[in-house]
Amino acid sequence: MLKLEPILSTAAISRQRFLQVGFSGALGLGLADLSTARKVSAGMGSNALFGRAKSVVLLFLSGAPSHQDIWDLKPDAPAEVRGEFRPIATVAPGVQIGPHVPRLAMVADKFAIVRSMTHSLPSHEHATHFVLTGVNQVPPGATHMASRADWPCYSATMQAVRPREDGVPSGVMLPTYIHNGYGFSGQTGGFMGSQYDPWHVTKDPNAADFNIDELTLLPDLTNQRIQNRRSLLTAMDGQHGYLQTPASSQSLSRSVEKAHQLLGAAGKFRDVFDMNREPAEVRDRYGRHAFGQSLLLARRLVEAGMPIIQANMGTMNNWDTHGDNFGQLKNRLLPPFDQGLSALLTDLDERGLLDTTLVVAVGEFGRTPQINAGGGRDHWSGVFSAVFAGAGVRGGQVIGASDDQAAYPATRGWYPADLGATIFTALGIDPESTMTDRQGRPHKINAGQIITPLFS
Known part of the structure; x- marks a missing residue:
């Protein structure tokens, strides 16, 4: 199967299941806010x-x-x-x-x-x-x-x-x-x-046997279960007052949404990873x-x-x-x-x-x-x-x-x-x-x- 490896230690949660649940642990607590960038300067923009x-x-x-x-x-x-x-x-x-x-x-x-x-x-x-x-x-x-x-x-x-x-x-x-x-x-x-x-x-x-199937869904995870899990975690986000700090609450919502988006978007790339499509x-x-x-x-x-x-x-x-x-x-x-x-x-x-x-x-x-x-x-x-x-x-x-x-x-x-x-x-x-x-x-x-x- 195609493996999406853990990135810090072999004891960590698998990268595949990691994507099914969220981007930084099951609840994604403590993640960074989205970064900001400076506007491109006129000089840089004119660089060929x-x-x-x-x-x-x-x-x-x-x-x-x-x-x-x-x-x-x-x-x-x-x-x-x-x-x-x-x-x-x-x-x-x-x-x-x-x-x-x-x-x-x-x-x-x-x-x-x-x-x-x-x-x-x-x-x-x-x-x-x-x-x-x-x-x-x-x-x-x-x-x-x-x-x-x-x-x-x-x-x-x-x-x-x-x-x-x-x-x-x-x-x-x-x-x-x-x-x-x-x-x-x-x-x-x-x-x-x-x-x-x-x-x-x-x-x-x-x-x-190279393929991308495992990037989309685990064998026991259907689209309906993804939707149900998303709804449950969204409800948890709104109900648990102890999570309502600026970092944790925003991180949870962002982690869940990112994981959901990735699972949906990954299907678009399935054909890319199908090497048999190449002559x-x-x-x-x-x-x-x-x-x-x-x-x-x-x-x-x-x-x-x-x-x-x-x-x-x-x-x-x-x-x-x-x-x-x-x-x-x-x-x-x-x-x-x-x-x-x-x-x-x-x-x-x-x-x-x-x-x-x-x-x-x-x-x-x-x-x-x-x-x-x-x-x-x-x-x-x-x-x-x-x-x-x-x-x-x-x-x-x-x-x-x-x-x-x-x-x-x-x-x-x-x-x-x-x-x-x-x-x-x-x-x-x-x-x-x-x-x-x-x-x-x-x-x-x-x-x-x-x-x-x-x-x-």
Whole structure:
């Protein structure tokens, strides 16, 4: 069955039943008020990038891919740094990438590579938090484990400053929930509350039994029972005087209404998740594997109007190549990634969707310049690469540069907050906007700067 995973601990109420009852526990007490946003300034509104994207597809390579073996090869470096791979030419003049992404080399005119991404914390949990939310520091109270002190993920922030009225969240994360027994931060609504969580779809879209039936109703829950439950909880809301505080009473009503709306609206997306509606040749083009079918599902969600789709390229730390880095990249990781991403870019372009869809492929950091004794590369956040396409990105170019060992930026460094500013701006959200948390405290949603060279 399709699972909508719990987002804080495996002991928590199931995500599926969670949706049937309400958005934050059975009664939804203590949820935040709806957030407010600043009006877009005239200067931001005149930015050519602003609002260009209707959707963002974020390919997250959990575990941190080896940038110097895929996007930023150093053929003149010492052998213990350059490794086994040699760069190949692409269709973009002067742009070279690794030899095991040949399909991407043929569509390099559609994407740009930023080779000077950087931050200061090479820890999977913390860096995942940074990259998936657009912050450069751990928020107060947050740790290496997911909690309601975390900064909200991109879709949660979007939901906070631009609320949807149809009951559908602003984002979907698939096909894995990144966890190590505990969840990694950056995948939920964080301090904004669970009503801002994205959908977590945790089943392989390549599986023969992949479906969305369980998202609508549990087997024992009919439409009439939903209506009855809604009426009962509404009555409880009006009758229990001890609930009548500004936060609790508003939260209860909002939680019940959100859950009801979601159950109704989810049916509209059932066809989107029916992968059998895609022609066999299209599914084959993306690849009959989790990477490819996740990206095909991402394209279907783009067509359905989902603003933010995060497609995790594997489970937790899938790209964490401490050992046999070159064998893992060549044989296990890069072939499905190369096939899936190249198919997505081509498909979006052919359907006229690439111009309004921002595609980003990135991990939480990079890998060490020095190859270790096991033939692997270890954690390194001094510099890494990210790939951008669509929504006005000028393809066929490289932004920034690393030094001669791919260890540190040789040009201006770009940070996770800058990634966030770019994503929000593309979606038509002013990074200067504010959101108000459950304690009534305002937070500026982003402190970064747009990666403007992408669009010039």
